[in-house]
Amino acid sequence: xxxxxxxxFGGLMTGMLYSLIALGFVLIYKASGVFNFAQGAMxxxxxxxxxxxAEWIPQWTGISNPIAANVLGFAAAFxxxxxxxxxxxxxxxxxxxNQEGIxxxxxTLGITxxxxxxGQMLFGSDIYKIDVGMPKDPIFLFEKAFEGGVLVNKxxxxxxxxxxAMVALLALFFQxxxxxxxxxxxxxxxxxxxxxxxxxxxxWVIVWSVAGFVALVAGIIWGSKLGVQFSLSxxxxxxxxxxxxxxxxxxxxxxxxxxxxxxxxKVSEVYLGPLLGGGIEIWFAYVLAxxxxxxxxxxxxxxxxxxxx
Amino acid sequence: MAKKIGEVILEVKNISLAFGGVKxxxxxxxxxxxxxxxxxxxxxxxxxxxxxxxxxxxxxPQQGSISFKGQxxxxxxxxxxxxxxxxxxFQNLALFKGMSVLDNIMTxxxxxxxxxxxxxxxxWGPAEREEIAQREKVERIIDFLEIQAYRKTPVxxxxxxxxxxxxxxxxxxxxxxxxLLDEPMAGMNVEEKxxxxxxxxxxxxxxxxxxVLIEHDMGVVMDISDRVVVLDYGKKIGDxxxxxxxxxxxxxxxxxxxxx
Numbered sequence: 291x292x293x294x295x296x297x298x299f300g301g302l303m304t305g306m307l308y309s310l311i312a313l314g315f316v317l318i319y320k321a322s323g324v325f326n327f328a329q330g331a332m333x334x335x336x337x338x339x340x341x342x343x344a345e346w347i348p349q350w351t352g353i354s355n356p357i358a359a360n361v362l363g364f365a366a367a368f369x370x371x372x373x374x375x376x377x378x379x380x381x382x383x384x385x386x387x388n389q390e391g392i393x394x395x396x397x398t399l400g401i402t403x404x405x406x407x408x409g410q411m412l413f414g415s416d417i418y419k420i421d422v423g424m425p426k427d428p429i430f431l432f433e434k435a436f437e438g439g440v441l442v443n444k445x446x447x448x449x450x451x452x453x454x455a456m457v458a459l460l461a462l463f464f465q466x467x468x469x470x471x472x473x474x475x476x477x478x479x480x481x482x483x484x485x486x487x488x489x490x491x492x493x494w495v496i497v498w499s500v501a502g503f504v505a506l507v508a509g510i511i512w513g514s515k516l517g518v519q520f521s522l523s524x525x526x527x528x529x530x531x532x533x534x535x536x537x538x539x540x541x542x543x544x545x546x547x548x549x550x551x552x553x554x555x556k557v558s559e560v561y562l563g564p565l566l567g568g569g570i571e572i573w574f575a576y577v578l579a580x581x582x583x584x585x586x587x588x589x590x591x592x593x594x595x596x597x598x599x
Numbered sequence: 600m601a602k603k604i605g606e607v608i609l610e611v612k613n614i615s616l617a618f619g620g621v622k623x624x625x626x627x628x629x630x631x632x633x634x635x636x637x638x639x640x641x642x643x644x645x646x647x648x649x650x651x652x653x654x655x656x657x658x659x660p661q662q663g664s665i666s667f668k669g670q671x672x673x674x675x676x677x678x679x680x681x682x683x684x685x686x687x688x689f690q691n692l693a694l695f696k697g698m699s700v701l702d703n704i705m706t707x708x709x710x711x712x713x714x715x716x717x718x719x720x721x722x723w724g725p726a727e728r729e730e731i732a733q734r735e736k737v738e739r740i741i742d743f744l745e746i747q748a749y750r751k752t753p754v755x756x757x758x759x760x761x762x763x764x765x766x767x768x769x770x771x772x773x774x775x776x777x778x779l780l781d782e783p784m785a786g787m788n789v790e791e792k793x794x795x796x797x798x799x800x801x802x803x804x805x806x807x808x809x810x811v812l813i814e815h816d817m818g819v820v821m822d823i824s825d826r827v828v829v830l831d832y833g834k835k836i837g838d839x840x841x842x843x844x845x846x847x848x849x850x851x852x853x854x855x856x857x858x859x
Binding site: 468471472474475477478479481482483484485486487488489490539 | 655657676677678680681682686687689693694695696697698702703705706707709710712726730769770772773
C-alpha cells in the first residue's frame with residue numbers, strides 16, 4: 291500500500307509538470323484560437339535563457355549572491371520571453387489576422403524550429419544547470435500508517451505548489467478581469483473583436499508573454515530537476531495528449547489531464563510493466579489520448595462544439 | 600415626435616471595390632445625415648455588405664474616400680473606425696459564443712475603459728470602480744433590449760432571434776455615433792422582426808444614434824427609413840426617400856426583372 295501511494299505521488303509530480311506545459315497550450319488556444327505548436331520550444335528557449343543569464347549576470351556584474359543572480363536571471367529571461375512574444379506578433383501573427391486555424395498552426399510550427407535553432411545559437415547547446423535552490427532532500431510522510439512511510443521529494447512538492455498557484459492566478463485572470471474578457475473575445479472571433487475596438491496586436495502580445503512566463507516557470511522546474519538540454523523541447527510532446535484529455539479550452543482540464551497522465555503512466559509502468567514487458571511510460575499517454583479522441587473528442591472539460599445546421 | 604435630422608455625418612465618395620476581376624462596387628457615392636435611418640437595399644449580391652464593410656474598415660476600397668464628421672480617411676482598420684464612434688452588427692452572427700450575454704455586451708465597453716491593461720489585470724482600485732461603472736451602463740442596455748433573464752446564459756445556447764439582440768446590445772454598448780446594421784432581421788419570424796424594428800426606432804429616437812441599415816424585408820425598410828440607397832450589381836441605381844425609390848423604374852426592374 292505504501293508503495294502504491296509512493297508511485298501515485300511520483301506520478302502526480304511528473305503530471306504537475308506536464309500540466310504546466312499543457313497550460314501554455316491552453317492559454318494561447320483560449321486567447322487566440324491558435325494551437326501553438328511552439329510551446330515546447332518556448333520552454334526550452336526560456337530555460338536556456340534562464341540558465342545562461344543566471345550564469346552570465348554574476349560574471350558581468352560581479353554579484354556573487356546566488357539569490358540575486360537567480361532573481362536577475364529570471365527577470366532577464368522573462369524580458370527575453372516578452373521580446374519573443376512581441377516579435378512573434380509583429381513578424382508572424384499580425385500578417386495572419388482572420389486566417390484559418392490551420393494556417394496559424396503551420397506558422398507556429400515554423401516558430402518552433404526558429405526558436406530551437408535561435409535558442410541554441412544564442413545560448414549554446416551544452417547541458418546547463420539551473421540551480422534555484424530547490425531543496426533536494428526527500429521527506430517521509432505517513433510514517434505511522436505504513437511501515438517506512440511514503441517517500442516524497444521535497445523539490446517535487448514545491449513544484450506542485452508553484453504550479454497550483456499559477457493555475458489559480460490564471461483562472462482568476464481569465465474569468466474575472468476586463469483584460470481576460472478581451473482575451474476570450476479575441477479567441478472567439480477576431481473580426482468581431484476588432485469591430486468593437488479591441489486591439490488585436492496588444493492582446494496577442496499579452497497572451498504570448500503570459501505563455502512565455504508559464505514556459506519559463508515550467509522550464510525552470512524541469513531544468514532544475516533534469517538539467518537544461520535539447521530534450522526539454524520534446525517533453526512538450528507529452529503535453530499534447532494532456533490537452534486532448536483535458537480539453538483544449540480548459541485551464542482546469544490541463545491540470546487534471548496532466549495529473550491523470552502522470553499518475554496513469556507511473557502506475558501502469560510499475561504494475562503492468564512486468565506483464566507487458568515494460569516501456570509503458572513512453573506510450574501510455576498517447577494511447578489514452580487516442581481512446582479519448584474516439585469517445586470524447588472535446589476532452590474532459592472542453593467546450594462541446596454544436597453547430598447549427 | 601418629429602425627428603431632428605442634422606448635418607451630413609458620413610459621406611461616401613466614388614467608392615470602387617474589386618476582388619480580383621469581380622467588381623463588387625463601382626463608383627458609389629451617398630451621404631448619411633445625423634440622426635437619420637439610412638437604408639441600403641438591393642438584390643442578393645448587389646454589394647450591400649461590401650459597402651458596409653468598406654465603411655467599417657474591413658475592406659479597403661481601391662478608389663474613393665469615406666469621410667466621417669468632416670474628416671476624410673482612406674486607410675482605416677476596424678479598430679480605428681470603432682474608435683471614431685462607428686459600431687456594427689454582423690449578418691452572420693459574430694458573437695463570442697463561449698461567453699455569457701453579460702460578458703459579450705461588456706466587451707463592447709472596452710474602448711470606454713480608461714485604466715490600462717495592467718491595472719485591469721490586477722483589478723487594482725480604480726479598475727475595480729471602473730468595472731462597476733461600466734457594468735451599470737451595460738445593465739441599462741440589457742434592460743432596454745429586454746434580455747434580463749438571459750444575463751448569465753452563454754450566447755451560443757440562445758435562440759437565433761435573441762442572439763441577434765445581443766449582437767445589437769454589444770454594438771450599443773460602444774455608445775456609437777453611427778450604427779451599421781447588417782441584416783438585423785434576417786431569419787426572424789414576424790414577431791421577432793417587430794421587436795427588432797421597435798429597438799432600432801427606439802435607439803434612433805432615444806439615443807439619437809444615426810443608423811445605416813441593410814435589410815431585405817421591403818416592408819420594414821420602407822416603414823422605418825428616412826432615406827434609401829438602392830444598389831444593383833455594385834452600382835447605385837436609386838437614392839431618395841422611400842416613396843420616391845418605390846416609384847423608381849430602375850429599382851422596379853432590378854427587383855422584378857423586365858420582359859425582353
